[in-house]
Each structure stands twice: as structure tokens, then as C-alpha cells.
Amino acid sequence: MTRITLGGAVLRGTVSTALMASLMSAPALGAAPVDLSKWSPEYVRSIAGTQDFDTAADCAKVTPLDYKGRLTFWYQGVFEGDPDLLRQYYKDFFETFRKTYPNIQLEEQALTYNDLLDKFRTALLGNAAPMAVRLQILGGTEFASKGYLEPLKPEDVGYSTEDFWPGAMKAVTWDGVTYGIPTNNETMAFIWNADIFKRAGLDPDKAPATWDDVVKYSKQIHDKLGIAGYGLVARKNAGNTPYRFMPQLWAYGGGVFDEATANPTYKQIELASPQSKAALQASYDMYVRDKSVPVSALTNQQADNQPLFLAGQLGMMISHPSDYNVMLDLQKKATGTDKDKAQTVIDNMRYGLIPTGPDGKRAVVFGGSNIHILKPEYVEGGKVDEPAAKAIICMWTSPEWSLKMAYAGSNPGNLNGFKTKWMKERLDSIKFLDVTTSMLPYGIPFPALPQSPEIMNIIVPDMLQNALTGAMTVDQAADDAAKKVKDLMGGGL
Amino acid sequence: MTIVTGKTGARGRLRPLLRKIWEHRADYAYVLPAIAVMLIVIAYPIYYTIELSFFNTPPGLQLRDKIFVGFGNYTSILTSPVFWKVTSNTLIWTLASTFIAFVLGFASALALHRDFIGRGVLRAILIIPWVISAVAASYIWKWIYHSDFGIIGAVLVGLGLADRPPNFIDSVSTVLPSLIVVNIWREFPFAMIMMMAGLQTVPDQLLRAAKVDGANAWQRFWHVTFPHLRNVSTVTILLLAVANFNSFIIPWIMTGGGPSNASHIWITHIYELAFGRQRWGVASAYSVLLFLILMTLGYFYVRALSGNERKDGSA
Structure with a gap:
């Protein structure tokens, strides 16, 4: 039997309490990560609807809800081939963001997949880029390698790297540094x-x-x-x-x-x-x-x-x-x-x-999109409102919104999205979802090259x-x- | 000494020029803001494009990290098979579009010059392709030509004239002619308007006199009408040629230069090099070459216009 002294017990108790407290506050362990080794339609069904998330409360820890600022934001939006349901979720997201952060003046611009890269490249040449951008998965390494992006990892907005698909993280990593966060990942x-x-x-x-x-x-x-x-x-x-x-x-x-x-x-x-x-x-x-x-x-x-x-x-x-x-x-x-x-x-x-x-x-193809913050020198006005950018990134990559914004056509970038009640609802309402989630382990990312x-x-x-x-x-x-x-x-x- | 004389001569010429400028200083002050704006929005981009044409801009580097290659971009353009393909496409596109649009426009102008019932309505209808947005027109024509369920194909198959819809824009041999048809459809009203304006200037008494002298319709056209339209025709052709050299919307929207570069013309190719492939250096070299061609056309355009003015002045 191991004998424990009073001093030792106090010390152990203090250490374990501190450890527990730090684990509970640590974003990575706010929710147990999804076990990718068990991935199957049955596993996805078994975890769906098992956890609740309070997005506003989580993001308030990153950027206070009363924060006053201004944000320019471009994103790859919905296009003619997308269902109406997705259009509605995009609308809801921006409405919710404005309600959650009423003092952030958001100037967003939606661009189609085929136009976004051209326009973004042109804007960068003229130092007229937005403060934050959501790009297709292909774009991450191109702009990171050229030095346009600020280092940004899930931990910077309250999440953990383990909450995202390793393949998706590869697409936002250049030279060992992470420059963005996956918003959604998909396999067809x-x-x-x-x-x-x-x-x-x-x-x-x-x-x-x-x-x-x-x-x-x-x-x-x-x-x-x-x-x-x-x-x-x-x-x-x-x-x-x-x-x-x-x-x-x-x-x-x-x-x-x-x-x-x-x-x-x-x-x-x-x-x-x-x-x-x-x-x-x-x-x-x-x-x-x-x-x-x-x-x-x-x-x-x-x-x-x-x-x-x-x-x-x-x-x-x-x-x-x-x-x-x-x-x-x-x-x-x-x-x-x-x-x-x-x-x-x-x-x-x-x-x-x-x-x-x-x-x-x-x-x-392991597809999807990532969200990034630009360096100030490439942004119109030469300033980036980082707390405002982190607020929208926290919200978009949250379990709730990364699921909702990918409701019909993709899968949440944040794996905890699979645990939400909306995932459960989605499994019941989106026919054939099982098949595409079954394809995820076969996903191959595009080469992570500029x-x-x-x-x-x-x-x-x-x-x-x-x-x-x-x-x-x-x-x-x-x-x-x-x-x-x-x-x-x-x-x- | 010769050199001193030269300097004196130059100074001698400069002094009256400066005096003239000083005398007209108020006039120059009025146009100075416009000149300043032009320098910023025209001269600087031209200078920068020329400068950039001497640099390599690999896609993995920022533009500021460009690498000097001298005339390397020009050499690579001129030795590239794509350049000759795109140049051949551009010439076919420009010459065919310009010539046919002009002939059709001229013919329409002659037809509409006569007085007949419904002339105004017909004139308004014929102008529609020119006033319609080029982007909208391109999308409409893309659907009209669609190789699987386009209207033309459906009609031909429905009438039993074809087994399957003709392949207009998905074939390397038919794509360019198909796009030229769309371009002509859009441009001929411009030629028509220009030539209709020109026809107004043909003196009616000359035509009547020719008729009294026994000239038939063709002779009246050839010996009276056409000589009066020579200048407006030159200007119209030059404007059409410049516009066609610079065409972008129709080929880009309808085919993106494809399939297999078969409908790439200079402008679409430059756009793809710059914005799709980030070869700003090569794209700039292409642009410089295009600029030289267009400046040559511009020279003839200005000469044609000043020729008109001289004639008008002497008349």
C-alpha cells in the first residue's frame, strides 16, 4: 500500500485541482476530441447530439461581446449550384454575428469559388485586401508561402488543433507554421x-x-x-x-x-x-x-x-x-x-x-475551406482589427456554425460539430449524408504547395x-x- | 562650331516655345489637372507594365521579390507555340469580326437610309445587340450554342436536320467561328450607326444629278455615295479593329479561351497569365506588344481623323 503524508496529500490535491481547473478551462479539452480511428457512419450517429455548445460564451473568451471595432471580410459564398437551405444559413450567420457583436462594424463580401482567387490576388498586389478571408482549401499555402498571412492556429480562437482533421490542418500549414483554421471539410x-x-x-x-x-x-x-x-x-x-x-x-x-x-x-x-x-x-x-x-x-x-x-x-x-x-x-x-x-x-x-x-x-478529394487573417501591410488602410477578425473566425469555426454553414454540402471543419444537436437533425433530414461521411477517410488533400x-x-x-x-x-x-x-x-x- | 551651333539652335527654338507657353499660361493651368490625372492613371501604368515585362514573377513569390530577366519574357513569348496559336486566333478574330461587322453594318445602314414603313422600329430592333450588356449576351449565346441542350441544336434535331446537336463551342475547330458570330452580332449595329451618320452627309443634289445623267443605282453608290463615306468608313473600321483586338468579355465568359486554347485571344491569354497563373512579367511583356500594335492602329486612326479635319477645313 502506498503511504501518503498529509503534506504530500495537500500538494497532490492542490496539483490535481489546478490541473483539473486548467483542463476545464483549456479549450482543447472543453470537449473530448472526436476519435478519428473509429470513424464510420455508425460512430458519427453515435456522437451526434451528445454535446451542447454555447458559441457566444465561447467566443466571448476570445473577443469580448461588447468589443467595438471594424472588420472587412471576404468569403467564398454560396453559388447557383447550392441549395436554398445553405443560403438561409449564410444569411443567419451574419445576422447572428451582428447580434452577438453589435459594436463590430462588419463589411462582408461574398465571392464565388471561381472568382475569389483572382480578385484576392489582385487586391493583395494593391495592398487592398480585406482583414480576414475565407478561402478554398487550395489557397492556404499559396498565400502563406508568399508571406501575406498572419500565423493563426485554432488555439488562437479558443479551440484545439486536435479538433480539426489532420489533413485539413496540413492545408493551412507552411514551413511548420499554421496560418489558418479549416471552416469545413468535404468529400463527395x-x-x-x-x-x-x-x-x-x-x-x-x-x-x-x-x-x-x-x-x-x-x-x-x-x-x-x-x-x-x-x-x-x-x-x-x-x-x-x-x-x-x-x-x-x-x-x-x-x-x-x-x-x-x-x-x-x-x-x-x-x-x-x-x-x-x-x-x-x-x-x-x-x-x-x-x-x-x-x-x-x-x-x-x-x-x-x-x-x-x-x-x-x-x-x-x-x-x-x-x-x-x-x-x-x-x-x-x-x-x-x-x-x-x-x-x-x-x-x-x-x-x-x-x-x-x-x-x-x-x-x-479532401476539400473544404479555411479562414485566415491578413498582415496589416496588405490590407486597405494598413490596419487589421485582430480582435474583430478573431471574433468572426471563432464564430465561423465553432462547432455550431462550422456545422450549420456546411449543413447540406459539406462537413464541419471543427470536429466537435459532429457532436451537436444540429448534426443529429442533419443526419435525419439530409438524405445520403452517411455516404459522404463514409468517404472522408478516403480523402486526399491537394498538394500543400503554392x-x-x-x-x-x-x-x-x-x-x-x-x-x-x-x-x-x-x-x-x-x-x-x-x-x-x-x-x-x-x-x- | 557645330556643337555650339546645335545648342544655340535648340535654345533658339526653345525660347519662342517657352514664350508661347507663358502667353497661354492660363490655358495650360486649366488643362493641368487633367494632364496630372492622365499621368497617374495612364502614364504610370504604362511605365510599370514596361518595367514589369523585364522581370520573372514565379507564383511562389510576391511581386516585390520579382527577378530581373532582361528580354527573357519576350524571348519566351516569341518561342512559345501558344503565342503563335493565340496570335493566329487574335488575327482571325479581329479581321473576321471587323470586316463582317462593317459589311453587315454598312448594308443595314443603306437599307435603313431609304424611307419605308416601320423603318424606325427596325432601326431600334437592330440596335438592341449593341445596347445589351456584353456579359448578358455572352451567357445567352452560351445557352443558345449549348452542345447538349442548346436551342439551335434542339431545333435542328427537332426538324430532323441533324442526328445530334451540333458542337459549337466544345470543339477546337468550331469554337472560334462560333464566337466570331456572336461578336459580329454585337458589333454590327455600331457600324450601322456610324455609316447611317455618314450617309446623312452625302449631298442629295449630287445623287439627283447623277440620276439625271443616267447613272444606275450601283453607279450612284460607287461614284457618289461611297467616296463620301471613305473617311467615316476608315474611322469605323479602325474603331472596330481596336475594339476587337481588345475583346475580352465574349470569349472569356463563353469559353474561357478553351477548349485547348482554341478560342484564346491575346487579351484572354494575358488575363489568364496574370490573374490565373500570376505570371505578371510575361503578361506584361504580352501587354507591351499589344500596346505597340494598338498604338500603330491608333496612329492611323488619328491620321484618318486629322485628314478629315484638314479636308473639312479646306472645303
């Missing part, structure tokens, strides 16, 4: 129309298992029904393209670099590898050989595929769980017989895991376009893209 899923599958002689309740199956199914749907099989997207300068092509590239064992491995080094360029070429060949086969995908794929975005799908003119596509709600919104706006047709499509919507490559590899936006938004779509238009053969297009990446990484003109 595979959607198909069971009725089209049935009419084309395919199993209506089974998603294609492999990408080779996607090619076959697409052709079968097109040949039997005369409609597009798979919703290919290959537009340049559009985020939708890499989000749909990279899962295919990785599944075949290819990549831009070694980003699909556990510890990527980004040293070796893999775009011209036989595996990458096989992935490109699959797209070529669907677009050129079989003509089984929309011809407009080269100028289309996902928002153009949605009405095609709803009209029963497209068999399958990669998308968010939000597409179910988008379809419901579109169906409400339809009239006459179109309304019934749309309802038939909605009733026949099925979600499944994204297909694997020939070796059973399954992959999806050159990533150019690679993903220009070089990869260019490669697709060169092959699909016949401007180059598949081999030439892949070799050309690999050379462009090599030149880019070498600082070429």
Missing part, C-alpha cells in the same frame, strides 16, 4: 439514377464498383437510352474539374506528385506515369470513343450537370450530398409535367462510394481538354502536363 460521393440504370439493363441499386465499370456503364446507358451516362466535367479555371478528375487519377494509382501517399514529398512528378495515363484514357474513352458523356463537358461546370440529371438526361455523377436538396429546390421550381419527371428522378436518386481503381484503391491552384485549375483541366478535343493524344497530353508542372516547380516563366 457517387450519385446515380436507379431508374436510368434499370432501363439500361444495369442493377439499379448497385453503383459501379470500379472506374472501368463507370466507363462501361456510361456507354451502356448512352447506347441503350441515347442520354449521357457519366457527368464528366473538364472546364478550365473551375473548381469542379479537379474535384471530379483527381479521384479518378488517384484511383488508377496516378497523381500529380505523390500526394496520394501517406507522407507526400511532392518531389516526383507522376502525371506522365502509366497509371495517370490510364486515368486520362478512361475520360478519353467516355468522351471521344464512346461519346457517352455530355458534349458540353469542356465548357460545363457541375451546376450545368444538375439540371441534366434532374431532367433524367444524365445517369451518374460525382457530387455533394447537397445535390439531393438542390434537386428538391429545382423540382419545386418546375412546372407541369416537368415537376413529375423531376420527382421521379428524386425518388430514384442513389448515393454510393466513389468507385475504385483497378487495384481496389478508392480516393476522393503552385497547387495553377496545377489544379489550369494544368490538369488543360491536360483533359488537350486529350478530349484531339489536340493531343492521351500520351502527349499527359507528357505535356507533366512538363508544365516541372517548369512551374522550377520557377519557369
Whole structure:
């Protein structure tokens, strides 16, 4: 038996009380972190609705609620392809922020995914950037590496780094320093129309298992029904393209670099590898050989595929769980017989895991957005109201709002969002959410490099376009893209 | 000595000039604010663009960390296959758009110059493409051309004239002509208005005299009307050419320069280099080259205008 003296007991008691007190006040342990090793739809269901959070009280510890200040803020907002439900949550967020911080004069500006980077870069050149910005996941390292961003980690706004996906934290880290906080993280899923599958002689309740199956199914749907099989997207300068092509590239064992491995080094360029070429060949086969995908794929975005799908003119596509709600919104706006047709499509919507490559590899883009604070010298007026910026960041990345702002289309950046009552409500109301949360462990982040936006938004779509238009053969297009990446990484003109 | 004489000569020329400026100092004071604004918003950007064209600006560096490469950007542009592709697209785009828009505009102006019932209504309808927002027009045409469910395709398939909708903007061979059609549709009303204004200046008595002398309609047009429209035609063509060289909205919104660079023209390519790829140096070098071309066109434009003034003055 261990004998404890009175002095020792007092000392131990004091230490443990102090430790307990510090643990309770420590933001990291305000809630036990979500156990990512147990991740499954069942685990997500088991933790949903198990904890309450008081966002205003939590953020008051970061920036007092009566703080008086001014904040300029740009963010990647909702766009035409998003459901109305999400629009409402964005509206609610800014209303709530203004009520919570009535003395902060907020000047926010929403920009679409495809416009935000261009506008932000231009503003930075003129030292006219906003004080805080919410960027797509691709942008974090670009602007951090150039020195535009202030170091910012979850602990700075009352949370813990462990409360966020490790992959998401990688995307906001440059040279060992954290420059932002993830607001939401997402992985997409595979959607198909069971009725089209049935009419084309395919199993209506089974998603294609492999990408080779996607090619076959697409052709079968097109040949039997005369409609597009798979919703290919290959537009340049559009985020939708890499989000749909990279899962295919990785599944075949290819990549831009070694980003699909556990510890990527980004040293070796893999775009011209036989595996990458096989992935490109699959797209070529669907677009050129079989003509089984929309011809407009080269100028289309996902928002153009949605009405095609709803009209029963497209068999399958990669998308968010939000597409179910988008379809419901579109169906409400339809009239006459179109309304019934749309309802038939909605009733026949099925979600499944994204297909694997020939070796059973399954992959999806680990996407999302991050929020950052700018250095004062790049901001209009040369001043950053840091407490005001931290107030909005605390609120947006809170379990409550990171969940609500990702309600239909994504997942909360703050993992504690999965424990909220709104997550429970969401699991019941957003159909097929399980499938996309199941895809999260397969998520691969884009390379955490400043050159990533150019690679993903220009070089990869260019490669697709060169092959699909016949401007180059598949081999030439892949070799050309690999050379462009090599030149880019070498600082070429 | 020659040098001294030269200096004296220069000083000799300078003195009356300075005297003239002094005599008109009030006039110069009036235009000074405008000159100052122009220096800030025009001269400085031109200077900065030229300076930037001699630097490499890799995407991983801030602009202030740019690297001097001399004429490296110009060399890389001129040796790049994309440059020749984009230049060829720009020339086709500019020449075809300018020529066809002018011919159509001229023909419309001649048709509308005659008096007939509904002329005013028709004139108003024909001006619509010019007054409509280019952004809105681009989106509308994008849907009209849509390769899967565009109106043109649907009509052709519906009438049994095609098995599947024609591929207008998703094919490297048809995309540029398709965009040129949209550009002509938007621009010909401008040429029409200019030529209608020009037609007002053709003396009616000359046309009547030619008619009395037995000239037929073609002869009256060729020998009387057209010579009177030569100057306005030159100005119209030059303005159209400059506008077309500088076109951005239609190709950018409809195709973003794709597919496979098939509809990239200089301006869209410069935009993508600068804002999409952050190659500010190369984009600036492109801009300097474009500036030189446009300045040449501008020179001819000013010459055409001053030629008009001289003629008007001597008349």
C-alpha cells in the first residue's frame, strides 16, 4: 500500500485541482476530441447530439461581446449550384454575428469559388485586401508561402488543433507554421439514377464498383437510352474539374506528385506515369470513343450537370450530398409535367462510394475551406482589427456554425460539430449524408504547395481538354502536363 | 562650331516655345489637372507594365521579390507555340469580326437610309445587340450554342436536320467561328450607326444629278455615295479593329479561351497569365506588344481623323 503524508496529500490535491481547473478551462479539452480511428457512419450517429455548445460564451473568451471595432471580410459564398437551405444559413450567420457583436462594424463580401482567387490576388498586389478571408482549401499555402498571412492556429480562437482533421490542418500549414483554421471539410460521393440504370439493363441499386465499370456503364446507358451516362466535367479555371478528375487519377494509382501517399514529398512528378495515363484514357474513352458523356463537358461546370440529371438526361455523377436538396429546390421550381419527371428522378436518386481503381484503391478529394487573417501591410488602410477578425473566425469555426454553414454540402471543419444537436437533425433530414461521411477517410488533400491552384485549375483541366478535343493524344497530353508542372516547380516563366 | 551651333539652335527654338507657353499660361493651368490625372492613371501604368515585362514573377513569390530577366519574357513569348496559336486566333478574330461587322453594318445602314414603313422600329430592333450588356449576351449565346441542350441544336434535331446537336463551342475547330458570330452580332449595329451618320452627309443634289445623267443605282453608290463615306468608313473600321483586338468579355465568359486554347485571344491569354497563373512579367511583356500594335492602329486612326479635319477645313 502506498503511504501518503498529509503534506504530500495537500500538494497532490492542490496539483490535481489546478490541473483539473486548467483542463476545464483549456479549450482543447472543453470537449473530448472526436476519435478519428473509429470513424464510420455508425460512430458519427453515435456522437451526434451528445454535446451542447454555447458559441457566444465561447467566443466571448476570445473577443469580448461588447468589443467595438471594424472588420472587412471576404468569403467564398454560396453559388447557383447550392441549395436554398445553405443560403438561409449564410444569411443567419451574419445576422447572428451582428447580434452577438453589435459594436463590430462588419463589411462582408461574398465571392464565388471561381472568382475569389483572382480578385484576392489582385487586391493583395494593391495592398487592398480585406482583414480576414475565407478561402478554398487550395489557397492556404499559396498565400502563406508568399508571406501575406498572419500565423493563426485554432488555439488562437479558443479551440484545439486536435479538433480539426489532420489533413485539413496540413492545408493551412507552411514551413511548420499554421496560418489558418479549416471552416469545413468535404468529400463527395457517387450519385446515380436507379431508374436510368434499370432501363439500361444495369442493377439499379448497385453503383459501379470500379472506374472501368463507370466507363462501361456510361456507354451502356448512352447506347441503350441515347442520354449521357457519366457527368464528366473538364472546364478550365473551375473548381469542379479537379474535384471530379483527381479521384479518378488517384484511383488508377496516378497523381500529380505523390500526394496520394501517406507522407507526400511532392518531389516526383507522376502525371506522365502509366497509371495517370490510364486515368486520362478512361475520360478519353467516355468522351471521344464512346461519346457517352455530355458534349458540353469542356465548357460545363457541375451546376450545368444538375439540371441534366434532374431532367433524367444524365445517369451518374460525382457530387455533394447537397445535390439531393438542390434537386428538391429545382423540382419545386418546375412546372407541369416537368415537376413529375423531376420527382421521379428524386425518388430514384442513389448515393454510393466513389468507385475504385483497378487495384481496389478508392480516393476522393479532401476539400473544404479555411479562414485566415491578413498582415496589416496588405490590407486597405494598413490596419487589421485582430480582435474583430478573431471574433468572426471563432464564430465561423465553432462547432455550431462550422456545422450549420456546411449543413447540406459539406462537413464541419471543427470536429466537435459532429457532436451537436444540429448534426443529429442533419443526419435525419439530409438524405445520403452517411455516404459522404463514409468517404472522408478516403480523402486526399491537394498538394500543400503554392503552385497547387495553377496545377489544379489550369494544368490538369488543360491536360483533359488537350486529350478530349484531339489536340493531343492521351500520351502527349499527359507528357505535356507533366512538363508544365516541372517548369512551374522550377520557377519557369 | 557645330556643337555650339546645335545648342544655340535648340535654345533658339526653345525660347519662342517657352514664350508661347507663358502667353497661354492660363490655358495650360486649366488643362493641368487633367494632364496630372492622365499621368497617374495612364502614364504610370504604362511605365510599370514596361518595367514589369523585364522581370520573372514565379507564383511562389510576391511581386516585390520579382527577378530581373532582361528580354527573357519576350524571348519566351516569341518561342512559345501558344503565342503563335493565340496570335493566329487574335488575327482571325479581329479581321473576321471587323470586316463582317462593317459589311453587315454598312448594308443595314443603306437599307435603313431609304424611307419605308416601320423603318424606325427596325432601326431600334437592330440596335438592341449593341445596347445589351456584353456579359448578358455572352451567357445567352452560351445557352443558345449549348452542345447538349442548346436551342439551335434542339431545333435542328427537332426538324430532323441533324442526328445530334451540333458542337459549337466544345470543339477546337468550331469554337472560334462560333464566337466570331456572336461578336459580329454585337458589333454590327455600331457600324450601322456610324455609316447611317455618314450617309446623312452625302449631298442629295449630287445623287439627283447623277440620276439625271443616267447613272444606275450601283453607279450612284460607287461614284457618289461611297467616296463620301471613305473617311467615316476608315474611322469605323479602325474603331472596330481596336475594339476587337481588345475583346475580352465574349470569349472569356463563353469559353474561357478553351477548349485547348482554341478560342484564346491575346487579351484572354494575358488575363489568364496574370490573374490565373500570376505570371505578371510575361503578361506584361504580352501587354507591351499589344500596346505597340494598338498604338500603330491608333496612329492611323488619328491620321484618318486629322485628314478629315484638314479636308473639312479646306472645303
